[in-house]
Amino acid sequence: MVEAAARRPPASSPSGPLAIRVRRFGEITKEVLRNPTTTIGLVIIASLLLMALMAPIITEANTPDAYQMPRDWGAINEPPGTPGHLLGTTSTGGDVLYGVVWGARTSLRLSVIVVGITMVVGTIMGSIAGFIGGKVDEIIMRLVDVLLAIPELIFALAIAAVLGPSFGNIIFALTVVFWVKYARIIRGQIIHVKHNEYVDSARVIGDSKLNIYRKDVLPNSVTPVVVQATLDMGNIVLVAATLSFIGLAEAGLAEWGVLVSEGQAGISAGRWWASTIPGAMVFLWALAFNLFGDGLRDVLDPRTEGR
Amino acid sequence: MTNLRDDPVGAATRAEERPVITLRGVKKYFPVREGVLQQIVGHVRAVDGVSFEIRQGQTLGLVGESGCGKTTLGRCIAGLTDTTGGGIYFRLSEADRMFLDEMDAVGQDRQTSEQQAKVESIERAHRIDRLKGETWRTYRRNCQFVFQDAFSSLNPRHLVKDIVGRPLRVYKEASGTDLTERVVELLESVGLGRQHLYRYPHQFSGGQRQRISIARALALDPEFIVLDEPTSALDVSVQSQILNLLHKLQQDRGLTYLFITHDLGVVRLMSDEIVVMYVGEVMERAGAQELFASPRHPYTEALLAANPDLLEGDEEAEMRGLEGTVPDPARPPRGCKFHTRCPVATPRCGWEVDDAVAWLSDNSTILEGLGGVERSSDFESVLRFAEPGTAAEAESLLASAAIPDAMRAALVELDQDGPELRIRFEEVDRVRLEDVDVGHMTSCILHTSQADLDSRP
Amino acid sequence: MTAPAAAPLSDKTASRVASVEELRIHFDTKAGRLHAVDGVSFDIFDGESLGLVGETGCGKSVTARSFLRLIPVPPGTYAGGRIHFWSKEARQTGGSPVDLLQVPASQMRDIRGNRIAMIFQDPGKALNPALSIREQVAEVFYQHRSEDLLDGWNGTPPRPIRRAAGQRSGKLEWLAFKVPPLRSPARRLRKRVDDLVGDALAETQIPNPRKIMTSYPHELSGGMKQRVMIAQALACNPDLLIADEPTTALDVTIQARIMELIRELQLRHQTSVLYISHDLSLVRRICDRIAVMYAGRIAEIGQTRHVFHDPLHPYTRGLLAAIPSLAHQRGELAVIDGTVPELIDPQPACRFHTRCSYATDLCGRLDPPLVARPGLRPVACHGYASPDELGVAADQLPRLDRDAP
Numbered sequence A: 001m002v003e004a005a006a007r008r009p010p011a012s013s014p015s016g017p018l019a020i021r022v023r024r025f026g027e028i029t030k031e032v033l034r035n036p037t038t039t040i041g042l043v044i045i046a047s048l049l050l051m052a053l054m055a056p057i058i059t060e061a062n063t064p065d066a067y068q069m070p071r072d073w074g075a076i077n078e079p080p081g082t083p084g085h086l087l088g089t090t091s092t093g094g095d096v097l098y099g100v101v102w103g104a105r106t107s108l109r110l111s112v113i114v115v116g117i118t119m120v121v122g123t124i125m126g127s128i129a130g131f132i133g134g135k136v137d138e139i140i141m142r143l144v145d146v147l148l149a150i151p152e153l154i155f156a157l158a159i160a161a162v163l164g165p166s167f168g169n170i171i172f173a174l175t176v177v178f179w180v181k182y183a184r185i186i187r188g189q190i191i192h193v194k195h196n197e198y199v200d201s202a203r204v205i206g207d208s209k210l211n212i213y214r215k216d217v218l219p220n221s222v223t224p225v226v227v228q229a230t231l232d233m234g235n236i237v238l239v240a241a242t243l244s245f246i247g248l249a250e251a252g253l254a255e256w257g258v259l260v261s262e263g264q265a266g267i268s269a270g271r272w273w274a275s276t277i278p279g280a281m282v283f284l285w286a287l288a289f290n291l292f293g294d295g296l297r298d299v300l301d302p303r304t305e306g307r
Numbered sequence B: 001m002t003n004l005r006d007d008p009v010g011a012a013t014r015a016e017e018r019p020v021i022t023l024r025g026v027k028k029y030f031p032v033r034e035g036v037l038q039q040i041v042g043h044v045r046a047v048d049g050v051s052f053e054i055r056q057g058q059t060l061g062l063v064g065e066s067g068c069g070k071t072t073l074g075r076c077i078a079g080l081t082d083t084t085g086g087g088i089y090f091r092l093s094e095a096d097r098m099f100l101d102e103m104d105a106v107g108q109d110r111q112t113s114e115q116q117a118k119v120e121s122i123e124r125a126h127r128i129d130r131l132k133g134e135t136w137r138t139y140r141r142n143c144q145f146v147f148q149d150a151f152s153s154l155n156p157r158h159l160v161k162d163i164v165g166r167p168l169r170v171y172k173e174a175s176g177t178d179l180t181e182r183v184v185e186l187l188e189s190v191g192l193g194r195q196h197l198y199r200y201p202h203q204f205s206g207g208q209r210q211r212i213s214i215a216r217a218l219a220l221d222p223e224f225i226v227l228d229e230p231t232s233a234l235d236v237s238v239q240s241q242i243l244n245l246l247h248k249l250q251q252d253r254g255l256t257y258l259f260i261t262h263d264l265g266v267v268r269l270m271s272d273e274i275v276v277m278y279v280g281e282v283m284e285r286a287g288a289q290e291l292f293a294s295p296r297h298p299y300t301e302a303l304l305a306a307n308p309d310l311l312e313g314d315e316e317a318e319m320r321g322l323e324g325t326v327p328d329p330a331r332p333p334r335g336c337k338f339h340t341r342c343p344v345a346t347p348r349c350g351w352e353v354d355d356a357v358a359w360l361s362d363n364s365t366i367l368e369g370l371g372g373v374e375r376s377s378d379f380e381s382v383l384r385f386a387e388p389g390t391a392a393e394a395e396s397l398l399a400s401a402a403i404p405d406a407m408r409a410a411l412v413e414l415d416q417d418g419p420e421l422r423i424r425f426e427e428v429d430r431v432r433l434e435d436v437d438v439g440h441m442t443s444c445i446l447h448t449s450q451a452d453l454d455s456r457p
Numbered sequence C: 001m002t003a004p005a006a007a008p009l010s011d012k013t014a015s016r017v018a019s020v021e022e023l024r025i026h027f028d029t030k031a032g033r034l035h036a037v038d039g040v041s042f043d044i045f046d047g048e049s050l051g052l053v054g055e056t057g058c059g060k061s062v063t064a065r066s067f068l069r070l071i072p073v074p075p076g077t078y079a080g081g082r083i084h085f086w087s088k089e090a091r092q093t094g095g096s097p098v099d100l101l102q103v104p105a106s107q108m109r110d111i112r113g114n115r116i117a118m119i120f121q122d123p124g125k126a127l128n129p130a131l132s133i134r135e136q137v138a139e140v141f142y143q144h145r146s147e148d149l150l151d152g153w154n155g156t157p158p159r160p161i162r163r164a165a166g167q168r169s170g171k172l173e174w175l176a177f178k179v180p181p182l183r184s185p186a187r188r189l190r191k192r193v194d195d196l197v198g199d200a201l202a203e204t205q206i207p208n209p210r211k212i213m214t215s216y217p218h219e220l221s222g223g224m225k226q227r228v229m230i231a232q233a234l235a236c237n238p239d240l241l242i243a244d245e246p247t248t249a250l251d252v253t254i255q256a257r258i259m260e261l262i263r264e265l266q267l268r269h270q271t272s273v274l275y276i277s278h279d280l281s282l283v284r285r286i287c288d289r290i291a292v293m294y295a296g297r298i299a300e301i302g303q304t305r306h307v308f309h310d311p312l313h314p315y316t317r318g319l320l321a322a323i324p325s326l327a328h329q330r331g332e333l334a335v336i337d338g339t340v341p342e343l344i345d346p347q348p349a350c351r352f353h354t355r356c357s358y359a360t361d362l363c364g365r366l367d368p369p370l371v372a373r374p375g376l377r378p379v380a381c382h383g384y385a386s387p388d389e390l391g392v393a394a395d396q397l398p399r400l401d402r403d404a405p
Ligand SMILES: Nc1ncnc2c1ncn2[C@@H]1O[C@H](COP(=O)(O)OP(=O)(O)O)[C@@H](O)[C@H]1O
Pocket: B030, B031, B044, B045, B046, B064, B065, B066, B067, B068, B069, B070, B071, B072, B073, B329
């Protein structure tokens, strides 16, 4: 009577729930690493994070505020390779290496805060809209549509105009803008997922709405959000750099966009390093997260996952 | 696999069993929305007044072509979809049902206040959309559902243990190792085992997934299970495993099934009683043997002719199909819903203007010259053509021997007046399901008292 | 593999339309090499309808698609075998067949749709949603029947018209068709196409073909779309029609109509049909012969009546017994234990031995070839071999005559 074996029996049957979850994580990791471009992305991300974490070790932290560029007025416009200023200095005596390393920290802080907040807010709003539906859905989605219609840059400019230029305001502006995307994604996913028969199955056994949301709907809806968050970790740094480049952040901040803006005047005089190196960092950061995010999307795609 | 069942029990003894589920005129309409404003422009009558009861320990087979409302009805019964009209009752006694029927016949305004109070108390105790608290939980536990698509009915991120154990957790019946043991027992009862506890659904074949679904449905030891095409997605050799399993479980646990399928062979094998549906309505209802031995509805006959393997006797019998397509449930035909395809339709079967228009459109090019239709009812309207000549041509076509005899006979008025053509068909009521034998009902007027004797072909 | 060179599979002397020999089609997958079709041989005779039945995944569609070389390569590979095909001329003149797996691409284009036509399970996917029914059916005539389009012309039609009939007109010519002197011949061509398309549709008993011609696929029901597909497939009067589960997506009453229709058209046009289905009771109604397929192999092949009344292969026996029928009691359907084996790098063993209740040790190490033994139709099971044939002791052979345990 028994169908002897599953179509694809696991090679070594794991013994318990923990083992199988670990194994699954291992499988996904292996799958991710199978793709060389994803692996490259992951390696760059790891190096950038390592650099950000070790910032106080690589360079001596500026006091009182480590995120302000230290100024060495005795060494302006030094080219890369100068002893003590490995990557050269800017026209205001800022050490480019310091800017690169602490800029990575700034970027990390920025993207973690913005992505963290927007992902949570977006997921909550999108879930309410998608899972409850009806009037609530309509109201939230109207708001989302309005916010989506405003371009990020213009929105940030407006906020800067009202609150004055500061990096804190950039974070604020990006947070206000970016949650909308997540709300949209998760709502679409939930509306799709909630028509799956496993949701009906949970209703038939009489489980509560909250449990159904928690166990069935949300876990099967978050994949694209995770992918989007990975991509945004990169994109947000790019947008923030643009904003600080046009002067919406405080001058002297150890931030790549600010450095590029400071250094650009020297390019015509052949002093490429002060702007090109931080610019390359922005590019590298955005590229790495995009490479990794794309790879992750392929692996986590529900159509290919687990088949 | 041993057969635990002795000789099939006669239909007469079965009728003594108490009903577990009673349907009284159940309707489910889905709104059809259109345009930017999403305005409701009509309703899909997925289920349109269905009544029957499912008795303790029996299998009621629900059969019909896709889109006829089987799944919708099953979902209504399981409380997954609310109904538009009528009532679904749990453990409604025969006496109470008769009382409710009687009260419906009397009409609400003419009931005495005691009668009204009694109706109210019966409904509160049995009608599933009015159950509250503990009684609702009792129903919820006792009515389970097995879906057609075993892949999408299992959460891909849950382990088998969590899927099958979930009902036990929800009702706090077991936890820890006790839960695991209960799940193992359930898995073993459906032919799986301990080795399957910690696997994901995608690691199983279609048949095994359906076993997991069944194990989950059994977890709360329910009285009644809706099986919505449980084997339609499976290959024959696996289907037979699942069908045998379902039978064994029914024997062991005294389960009551609503078995939904479009496969006549399966429904014949699995059911005690069969209900044949077409476009949201019941066409015929009879004991399984009886329905196959002496069908009393042309639609049932057509289904059988398309599956000649199931007919006694000549095994080389030709298979025969039906012309035409299933009507749009948003605009179902009048009278008998089957009349647009019925090979033996009579003039009293519900011919209407749409039929004439459909016939003209299928058999001529006349309608290209049609300017508009002015409809005063489904049975009467004026077709306005661009040219008087076309109207005359349409008139002669509709009067000719080319159109089906029954339709022509039902045409009581056909008047051409310049470019206008007035057509009027005999107006008829909706057909009713009537008893023709013990436990055998049909809605075909040829088999019931609804037909004029002289209009029989 | 132990399968010997294809033995003559039938004593029938009728001429053949196609002959599949030792066809092997493999797919490269993550898990390994999947032997989807692994040594399949059968003949299709002139004017017959051959049913190819088996459960999901046994390789029916892959076999069918390889006739027209529609297997995606990669991941697929044509790992071996031949598909000989005799066109009408070759059959009449006793000419030699072509090997469909070897013919050049240009010749294959001509064979597709013209000599061999195919209809699929899902007509919705096979029809182009953006083109009207007229355009889709007309396409076939333009592609393969441009001479027919010019039938009945006095003398040679103007060159632009000839080009139009072969769908080779340029933009400028299309403009020229709108004005004299080319306007009236262009109209005439168009009318000719309309007539042919209308006739093709009418043949499939579509009501009011002229009206259907102007509609788009989404406006038609599933049964109607399948009729359009059939009209398209038969428009060129092909030598071989391959129907891959053409009614699986349809309702029973409509399915029965479509099957009648295919049968009727087949008899009228004397087309040979390869009819693929997972449903034995359907195939039984319209096929002259049946080939039962299991896990990439043919298990047995023979006259429909014989296969149904006296199934030889244990798999066929199990399959037939598993169909709910009048003879069954509830709970007593026969079952075939287990599931279909993995097709990845299969061992030399009977593909059915893990599920076969007659299996002996021998079945697990020796692959039974599909051979016709004296007095029997072709079947791939050791139970019909003699000890000498395999060089083993008699007690090692499975004994099929005993009752299933
Ligand atoms: N959620 C829904 N919204 C709108 N129409 C629906 C919905 N569910 C089913 N229907 C319609 O109701 C009819 C009956 O469907 P269903 O009950 O699924 O039929 P069956 O199970 O017999 O194939 C169909 O015409 C279908 O399109």
